[in-house]
Amino acid sequence: MRESVLITGSSTGLGKEMALHLAQQGFRVYATMRDLSGADALHAAAKxxxxxxxxxxxxxxxxxxxDKAVETMVSDTGGIYGLVNNAGIGLRGYFEDLTAAEIRQLFDANLFGVMEVTRAVLPHMRRARRGRIILISSVAGRIGSLGVSAYCSTKFALEGFGESLALEVEPLGIRVVIVEPGIIQTERWSTNRGIAAGASDPNSPYFEWFRQSEKEADQLVRASSTTPTDVAVAAQHALTVENPKLRYMVGRKASLVVALRRYIPREWFERFYFKTVMRRVTRPGKASRPGQPVS
Ligand SMILES: NC(=O)c1ccc[n+]([C@@H]2O[C@H](COP(=O)([O-])OP(=O)(O)OC[C@H]3O[C@@H](n4cnc5c(N)ncnc54)[C@H](OP(=O)(O)O)[C@@H]3O)[C@@H](O)[C@H]2O)c1
Known part of the structure; x- marks a missing residue:
């Protein structure tokens, strides 16, 4: 029997590409989506x-x-080898422009949703004494940025969850892997951008800065050479190597910034990198360019 993998959020972007790529690599893929109107397009792409x-x-x-999806998959295949927690939403806007309800909705999808799906598959993996749980985090789980405070909070929380869960379940034969993509052109940057209502209000005290930060983000999206397939290859690696690492970063620019943060003294990073990001938004045209690599 081929190894079975459940992927969340497969109607678009990274989830869709991971479903197709992992199926091509021989996995029995259960691509899940909250709205089945994306099913025909995925079937056609698979064909x-x-x-x-x-x-x-x-x-x-x-x-x-x-519970229903997990039950169906287990009754079809006898278990679940891999889970790819990919589904997620965005929320863009300066913190004061975000409502508590928007932030709760974000955490419901990006953190509590991941926890619930993970909770549902764990008993099956425990019984089998094997399994792989992949969390699609982000460079935004490693470095904060402006205009995405709530989104970064969900991804930082996801990192803490994944790192801790990994310690709890590795003795049971279950490996947790955190995949951290940099910026990649997907529906996340168009239809699913998730701009908060208050951030689009010209009366917001942050309106101009947010607008500038969105322009900066768009430039980075256009310049990014990282693709959904790069993430799918990382997921494949996490599912197949005998001894996966806890974290895989995907994307050259994101890897570079995280490496800088790790290897140069903290104060230097905070002084030069964060200050430059701020200046690029508050005084556009006056700052040099290390980028703002957060999605
Ligand atoms: N693209 C990037 O630059 C980037 C970078 C780093 C990390 N990421 C992360 O990668 C993951 C995939 O993002 P993407 O770029 O592929 O964006 P995307 O195209 O917007 O995909 C997100 C998917 O999640 C689904 N989803 C949202 N809420 C859901 C829910 N409650 N239940 C089930 N599915 C739900 C969406 O379904 P609908 O179609 O129904 O909305 C959509 O298919 C996310 O976790 C994102 O944070 C993306």
Whole structure:
């Protein structure tokens, strides 16, 4: 029997590409999505690549739908080898322009949703004494930035969850792997951008800075050479190598900034990198360019 993998948020972007790529690598893929209107496009893309994917409804904020998808998969395949926690939403805007309700919704999808899906698969992996849980975090889980404080909070929290869970379940034969992509052109940067209502209000005291920071982000998206396939290859690696690392960063620019943060003295990084990011937004045209690599 081929190894079975459940992927959340497979209707677009990285989740869709991971579903197709992992199916091409021989996995039995259960591509889940909260809205099945994306199912035809995924089936068609799978047909183009001469592979099959099984599509199930799953909304990470709806426990009943999680349990149903996991039950279906287990009754089809006898268990679950891999889980890719990919589904997530964005929320862009300066903190004061975000409402508590928007932030809660973000945490429901990006953190509590991940925890619920993970909780549902763990008993099956424990019984099998094997399994791989992949968390799609972000460079935004390692470095904060402006205009994405709430999003970064969810990804920093996800990093803490993954790192701690890894210690709890490794003795049971289950490995947790955190994949940290840099900026990649997906629907995240168009239809699913998640701009907070208050951030689009010209009366916001942050309006001009936010607008400038969005322009900066768009430039970085256009300049990024990292692709959804790069993330799919990292996920494949995490699912297949005997002894995966806890973290894999995907993308050259993101890796560079995180390496800088690790190797140069903290005060230098904070003084030069963060100050430059701020200046690029508050005094556009006057700052030099290390970038603002957060998605
Ligand atoms: N693209 C980047 O630059 C980048 C960089 C670093 C990390 N990431 C992370 O990578 C992951 C995938 O992002 P992406 O770039 O592929 O963006 P995307 O195209 O917007 O994909 C996100 C997917 O999550 C799904 N989703 C949202 N809420 C859900 C819910 N409650 N239940 C189930 N599915 C839900 C969306 O479904 P709908 O189609 O129904 O909305 C969509 O298919 C996210 O966790 C994101 O934070 C992305």
């Amino acid at each position: 183009d690549r001469s592979v099959e994917v099984h599509i199930l409804p799953l909304d990470v904020t709806d426990k009943a739908s999680i």
